[in-house]
Amino acid sequence: xxxxxxxxxxxxxxxxxxxxxxxxxxxxxxxxxxxxxxxxxxxxxxxxxxxxxxxxxxxxxxxxxxxxxxxxxxxxxxxxxxxxxxxxxxxxxxxxxxxxxxxxxxxxxxxxxxxxxxxxxxxxxxxxxxxxxxxxxxxxxxxxxxxxxxxxxxxxxxxxxxxxxxxxxxxxxxxxxxxxxxxxxxxxxxxxxxxxxxxxxxxxxxxxxxxxxxxxxxxxxxxxxxxxxxxxxxxxxxxxxxxxxxxxxxxxxxxxxxxxxxxxxxxxxxxxxxxxxxxxxxxxxxxxxxxxxxxxxxxxxxxxxxxxxxxxxxxxxxxxxxxxxxxxxxxxxxxxxxxxxxxxxxxxxxxxxxxxxxxxxxxxxxxxxxxxxxxxxxxxxxxxxxxxxxxxxxxxxxxxxxxxxxxxxxxxxxxxxxxxxxxxxxxxxxxxxxxxxxxxxxxxxxxxxxxxxxxxxxxxxxxxxxxxxxxxxxxxxxxxxxxxxxxxxxxxxxxxxxxxxxxxxxxxxxxxxxxxxxxxxxxxxxxxx
Amino acid sequence: xxxxxxxxxxxxxxxxxxxxxxxxxxxxxxxxxxxxxxxxxxxxxxxxxxxxxxxxxxxxxxxxxxxxxxxxxxxxxxxxxxxxxxxxxxxxxxxxxxxxxxxxxxxxxxxxxxxxxxxxxxxxxxxxxxxxxxxxxxxxxxxxxxxxxxxxxxxxxxxxxxxxxxxxxxxxxxxxxxxxxxxxxxxxxxxxxxxxxxxxxxxxxxxxxxxxxxxxxxxxxxxxxxxxxxxxxxxxxxxxxxxxxxxxxxxxxxxxxxxxxxxxxxxxxxxxxxxxxxxxxxxxxxxxxxxxxxxxxxxxxxxxxxxxxxxxxxxxxxxxxxxxxx
Numbered sequence: 001x002x003x004x005x006x007x008x009x010x011x012x013x014x015x016x017x018x019x020x021x022x023x024x025x026x027x028x029x030x031x032x033x034x035x036x037x038x039x040x041x042x043x044x045x046x047x048x049x050x051x052x053x054x055x056x057x058x059x060x061x062x063x064x065x066x067x068x069x070x071x072x073x074x075x076x077x078x079x080x081x082x083x084x085x086x087x088x089x090x091x092x093x094x095x096x097x098x099x100x101x102x103x104x105x106x107x108x109x110x111x112x113x114x115x116x117x118x119x120x121x122x123x124x125x126x127x128x129x130x131x132x133x134x135x136x137x138x139x140x141x142x143x144x145x146x147x148x149x150x151x152x153x154x155x156x157x158x159x160x161x162x163x164x165x166x167x168x169x170x171x172x173x174x175x176x177x178x179x180x181x182x183x184x185x186x187x188x189x190x191x192x193x194x195x196x197x198x199x200x201x202x203x204x205x206x207x208x209x210x211x212x213x214x215x216x217x218x219x220x221x222x223x224x225x226x227x228x229x230x231x232x233x234x235x236x237x238x239x240x241x242x243x244x245x246x247x248x249x250x251x252x253x254x255x256x257x258x259x260x261x262x263x264x265x266x267x268x269x270x271x272x273x274x275x276x277x278x279x280x281x282x283x284x285x286x287x288x289x290x291x292x293x294x295x296x297x298x299x300x301x302x303x304x305x306x307x308x309x310x311x312x313x314x315x316x317x318x319x320x321x322x323x324x325x326x327x328x329x330x331x332x333x334x335x336x337x338x339x340x341x342x343x344x345x346x347x348x349x350x351x352x353x354x355x356x357x358x359x360x361x362x363x364x365x366x367x368x369x370x371x372x373x374x375x376x377x378x379x380x381x382x383x384x385x386x387x388x389x390x391x392x393x394x395x396x397x398x399x400x401x402x403x404x405x406x407x408x409x410x411x412x413x414x415x416x417x418x419x420x421x422x423x424x425x426x427x428x429x430x431x432x433x434x435x436x437x438x439x440x441x442x443x444x445x446x447x448x449x450x451x452x453x454x455x456x457x458x459x460x461x462x463x464x465x466x467x468x469x470x471x472x473x474x475x476x477x478x479x480x481x482x483x484x485x486x487x488x489x490x491x492x493x494x495x496x497x498x499x500x501x502x503x504x505x506x507x508x509x510x511x512x513x514x515x516x517x518x519x520x521x522x523x524x525x526x527x528x529x
Numbered sequence: 530x531x532x533x534x535x536x537x538x539x540x541x542x543x544x545x546x547x548x549x550x551x552x553x554x555x556x557x558x559x560x561x562x563x564x565x566x567x568x569x570x571x572x573x574x575x576x577x578x579x580x581x582x583x584x585x586x587x588x589x590x591x592x593x594x595x596x597x598x599x600x601x602x603x604x605x606x607x608x609x610x611x612x613x614x615x616x617x618x619x620x621x622x623x624x625x626x627x628x629x630x631x632x633x634x635x636x637x638x639x640x641x642x643x644x645x646x647x648x649x650x651x652x653x654x655x656x657x658x659x660x661x662x663x664x665x666x667x668x669x670x671x672x673x674x675x676x677x678x679x680x681x682x683x684x685x686x687x688x689x690x691x692x693x694x695x696x697x698x699x700x701x702x703x704x705x706x707x708x709x710x711x712x713x714x715x716x717x718x719x720x721x722x723x724x725x726x727x728x729x730x731x732x733x734x735x736x737x738x739x740x741x742x743x744x745x746x747x748x749x750x751x752x753x754x755x756x757x758x759x760x761x762x763x764x765x766x767x768x769x770x771x772x773x774x775x776x777x778x779x780x781x782x783x784x785x786x787x788x789x790x791x792x793x794x795x796x797x798x799x800x801x802x803x804x805x806x807x808x809x810x811x812x813x814x815x816x817x818x819x820x821x822x823x824x825x826x827x828x829x830x831x832x833x834x835x836x837x838x839x840x841x842x843x844x845x846x847x848x849x850x851x852x853x854x855x
Contacts, residue, residue, distance in 0.1 A: 037707070045810070048619045055576040131587045133573045186620040207629060208802030210706050230706050234800040238685050243700040245693040410567025410815055413574040417581050430577065440577035447577060 036527035037228035038506065040519075041240050041249035045208065045233045050190040051172040052125055055134040057517065060170065061253065062231045064519045065213050066108075067172025068197035070099055070118065071165075073516030077277075077328065077432035079165055082221075083113065083173065083197065087165070094160030094468055099168070101151040105220045107175055108202075109195045115147035120176035122155075130184045137440075138167030160466045162473065163433035170516050173197060199224045199523035209233060225508070225526035244269065244501070250527075251509070252501045253518050256383060257314045263501050274498040275328045277437065277514035278429035279321045282375070282391065282491040287451035288422045290373055297488035299349035300423075301339040303398045304391055308341070310494050313386050317499070321492035323481040324428070324437050328513050330470065331434040331477040336485035346398045357399050364399035373422035374403035378412050387493070388425050416449040424449070427496055431515025434477045435465055442484060450489050457483050505529070536843070543836050547829070554828045555821070559601050562812075562820055568593060569617040569815040591617060604821070614818035618811075623818045627807070627826070633703055634791040634803035640719060641726035641792075642784060649731045650770075650777065653738025657746065658765060668735075675732025684725045684798035691721065701800035722799040726792050734780055741776040745769045775842060782838025786830040790823070 046059035051067065054060070064072075070084040081087055083105060088097040105113040122145050125135050143158045157164060175195045179187060189195070194202050199221070200213035211231040217223045232249065234240040241259060243249045245266065255263065255271070263269050282300075284291050291297060306320035319327070323336045339345075347357075355364035355371050364371040377388045385406065392402040407415065415421050430437035440446045443461045444453055457480055464476035484490075500511045500518060505528040511518050569591070570584045588594055592603060607614055613623035652672070656665045692700040699705070699718050708714060745751065746769055754764045791805030804823065811819040 039706075053620070055573050055579055128586070129590075131590055132583065133570070133579055133587070134576075135578060135583070137578050186615055188621075191619050191621060206802060207626070208633075208806055209702060209800070212707055228707060232702070232706065232800075233802075234701055235797045235806065236681075236685075236800070239688055239701055239798050239800065242685070242688045242693040245689075246696065246700045248700045408567070408813055409575070410571030410813070411565075413571040414567045417574065426575075428577070429575075436577060447580065 032225045032507065032524075032526035033528060034225050034526070035227050037230060038226050038250045038522075038525060038527060039230045039232050039248065040251045040253070041232050041234050041243060042253070043233075043235055043237055043240060045235075046211070046231075048190040049193045049202075049205075049211075050174070050184070050187075051134050052121075052130065052132055052174070052184065053134065053190060057254075060134075060517045061519045062211050063172050063193070064170060064198065064517050065200045065229055065231075065522055066193050066196040066198040066202045068105075068199075069170050069172060070101075070168040072520045073166070073169050073432060073512055074520065075274075075510035075512055077513055077515070079169055084168075090165075090468070094162070094466065095157045097155045097157070097164060099153045099155075101153065102220060103151055105197060106218060107177075107195050107197060108216065111175075111177055111195075113173070113197055114150040115153045116150070117173050117176045118153045119145055119147050120180065121171075121174045124174060124179070124184055127184070134171075136167045136171065137436075138164045160468075162465060162468050163431075163435040166431050166433055166436070166515060169431075170520065200229055219523060221523055224523040226522070229522065247503075250503045250506055251518075253498070253511075255499045255501055257317045257499065258383065260317060260499050261315065268503055268505075269501055270504050272498075272500045272502065272509070272511045273317070274500065274511045274513050275326060276429070276496040276498050277326055277329060277432060278427050278496040279324050279326055280387075280427040280493045280496060281321070281324070281425075282493065283416065283424040283426065283449055284488075284490055285419060285421050285423070285449075285451050286453075286489060287419065288373070289369075290371065291422055293353050294487060295349045295353040296355070297491070298339050299346040299353070299398065300395060300400075301488050301491045302342045302346035302349065303394050304491060304493075305341045305394060306493055309387055309390055313383060313390070314494060318494040318497050321495045323485055323492065324430075324441070324490070325434050325477060325481055326495040329432065329434060331474050331481075333478045333481040335478075336481050338485070339488065343394075343398055350399060355399070361401075362396075362399065363401045370401055371399060372401035372403075374405050375423045375425055376405050376407065376412060376415055376421050377425040378409055379406035380408075384425060391425070417447075419449075419451050423491075429496075429514060432513070433515075434473075435461070436515070438477070438480055439465065442480070442489070452489055454483065454487065454489075536840070540836070540840065543839075547832050550832065551825065551828060555605070555825060556601065558821055558824045558828075559604065560597065562815075562817055562824075563597055563600075565815065567815055569817070572814055604818075608825075613822050616819050617816045618814055618819070623822045626819055627804070627822050630791075630802060630804040630807050631789070633801060634796075634805070635788060636719065637722055637726065637796070637801055637803060638788045638791060640723040641730065642781070642788070644723060644727035645730035645734055646777065646781075648727070649734035650738055652731075652735040653742060653773070654765065654770065656735070657739045657742035658761075660743075672732040672735050675728045676736075679794070680725055680729060680792070681794045681798055683728060684722070684795055687721050687725055688798070701798070703801060722795050722801055725799075726795050730784075734777070737776045737780060738773055742769060742773045745772045748772075778841045779838050782834040782836075782841070783831075785834030785837065786827045789830050790827055 042058050044058045046062045047054050047056060048059060049063040051063055068083050071079045071081050074080045079087060083102055085100045085102050088099045090097055101115060107113055124130055125132060125139055138161065141157050141159055141161050141164065142155055144156045145153065147153050178189055178195045191205055192202060196202060199216055199219045201216045203212045203214050205211045210233060213229050215224045215227050234243055240252065244252060260271050264271055284297055286292060310316065310318050310320055322338050323333050325332050350364055354366045358365050375388050375391060377384050388404050392404050395402045416424055428441055438461050442452060443458055460476050460480040464473045467473060498511060502509050507526045507528055508524040510521055512520060568588055570587050573579045574584060592600060615621065616623055616626045652668055656668050659665050688700055691698040698721055703718050705714050751764060751769055754768045789804060790808065791803035793805035793809055796803040796805045808823050
């Protein structure tokens with residue numbers, strides 16, 4: 001019974017491929033097999049499939065199946081051309097980026113893809129009427145965009161910006177002929193993008209259940225191997241695990257460290273470990289009355305046993321972090337100052353800073369004020385909760401009175417933006433270019449949850465931003481990281497590692513470390529027997 | 530039996546009372562959901578490229594920067610004109626967003642209620658009429674278990690045993706995705722979540738039927754019936770049970786909103802695309818238009834459920850006469 005329904009599930013297209021497959025000699029293990037379906041299991045549901053109206057990873061994973069981008073970030077962190085024939089040519093002053101487009105690309109309704117679609121997407125991104133969420137910061141640096149012919153787009157920047165090349169990566173192009181003149185905020189295309197450019201064609205989105213796409217036989221890089229991809233929503237992580245065990249799911253991205261050993265016990269599954277460009281850390285409000293003293297920040301770093309936390313809660317699957325630019329990056333600095341776990345040193349620094357222990361209460365005091373603060377984090381994530389509790393205990397041991405406050409994501413972000421906190425806990429993600437991490441979070445013109453004012457750091461980040469020479473940029477970023485570590489602007493805990501699980505019979509999966517999405521090469525995936 | 534005109538007046542009066550009640554409820558709900566910190570765009574703010582300025586612009590464009598009373602008036606006038614607004618999450622019409630979940634929720638909840646009812650009444654009768662039998666204790670323990678064991682546990686256990694280990698049942702979802710419609714396939718997906726949900730209600734309802742029947746069995750008219758020499762079966766099923774059904778009717782009436790709101794935990798565990806999950810997701814995402822639409826429908830159903838129970842009373846219970854004075 002089950003077999004029959006599964007067979008029916010994939011529809012006539014699969015049956016046809018299966019039949020034609022029988023006529024051919026059996027493929028060797030390395031030759032892609034055509035047909036079959038891949039089910040991606042996800043806890044979260046995308047909000048929309050319009051790249052302009054979302055920045056959720058789940059949405060990006062799903063829309064990259066049906067839409068396509070000028071360039072994408074591959075599994076090595078490099079920018080590779082897709083709708084663009086090659087990487088853009090950059091003028092010597094670093095201010096003009098010229099994209100030459102492929103001429104063999106058609107929308108799913110058969111209309112040709114041209115430079116007008118790219119210009120339309122750019123303009124839609126900048127239109128104040130649209131409720132834009134997914135706008136890469138590079139858009140704000142564009143002075144003008146023009147299309148000298150149907151297959152060329154030229155962007156002129158206000159200022160040179162080395163990382164600008166990442167602006168059009170994994171950013172789905174909108175179909176001008178479908179969306180022009182419509183209200184982009186409420187267009188039905190947002191949740192039913194039947195006209196796209198991607199390797200798969202949108203079939204249906206059943207809200208709360210799944211998104212189903214089928215192979216685009218006319219895909220310009222060749223028809224995908226897989227006939228059908230289903231993006232299935234299973235909101236409970238334990239139920240998702242059971243569905244993986246049962247075999248109803250073929251892929252699950254970004255699972256927790258806790259589930260890694262459980263999944264690996266099953267010989268039918270493989271867990272890919274991809275070190276990411278993001279870092280879990282304690283966000284310190286550097287303008288907070290207690291935290292504005294550098295010695296307090298350094299003392300709290302000394303008091304935290306990073307190694308112990310990564311070995312226990314994270315099962316030794318990740319490494320402690322000392323800088324925001326993680327190991328996979330070309331700008332990573334392994335030689336920054338490390339305030340290693342040393343509670344004695346922490347106590348000494350707090351004494352120096354004037355926080356004297358009140359033996360009666362066990363809490364330090366200074367000018368009648370107690371060394372009391374709370375850690376804010378996001379509720380509902382056991383891993384984070386345990387980590388925050390350990391930090392609470394270890395900071396109490398050196399004489400701080402620490403509270404923990406767990407809130408939902410929305411509240412967390414509001415608190416971080418308001419500056420009304422002492423310490424937060426979470427992760428900051430970034431793309432392959434160090435600028436995306438450092439400018440956004442450490443520059444005083446960025447989001448600045450740290451409430452930081454370090455003109456010296458701003459200057460380093462600004463300078464590295466405009467030059468193209470990678471070696472010079474690297475030097476500047478090393479200096480920036482040394483400054484960040486010395487100032488203890490944050491307490492870095494560990495470098496994030498993505499744990500992506502796939503069935504062993506899924507081939508061609510190449511997970512990305514950040515800045516891109518795991519579905520970037522879905523057209524190359526194939527299902528083994 | 531019941532005076533028709535009286536009944537009609539009763540119903541009309543109750544329905545008219547609904548209007549001010551709903552306005553009151555809407556004011557309360559509207560102010561409550563807006564007092565929660567955070568806004569609909571906060572969930573996107575973890576991404577570095579989404580700036581607080583952008584966030585503020587979007588909230589202004591959604592009208593969230595206006596004073597709350599103004600926002601309320603905008604919403605009410607829209608609602609009265611038949612427009613439910615657009616979902617903050619995806620820009621879709623709120624009516625579509627809410628109503629498309631109805632079939633899934635109705636199927637699951639309806640099946641679960643029907644199952645519980647069909648099993649709970651016989652169990653209640655059984656335990657009430659055999660007060661000292663060993664079987665009664667077994668049933669009591671089982672029903673108590675049904676009440677106290679949470680559905681996320683029974684649900685997961687069921688999935689792990691019958692789906693992951695034995696492979697008899699699908700692990701979740703409402704049907705085999707991509708397959709043509711098949712009633713059998715739908716039923717296979719419905720069985721586990723419906724049973725898990727039914728277990729909870731069943732246990733509770735069986736206890737209600739049990740205690741109510743025991744009470745009724747002490748009544749004078751039951752003693753009279755027995756004295757007349759009627760068979761015990763007739764006494765229980767014709768005389769006592771009918772009055773016990775009052776409890777069941779009340780329970781059913783009060784369950785009406787549940788038919789719409791669905792079951793949050795069970796829906797999540799079995800990845801059932803019902804309204805319970807929509808409500809929770811809208812709550813977490815501060816999707817105010819979808820939330821308030823859901824809550825308003827729930828309020829209407831709660832009131833209607835109570836009304837239906839009242840009306841049904843009049844039919845079931847010979848002692849109740851609408852509008853009659855003794």
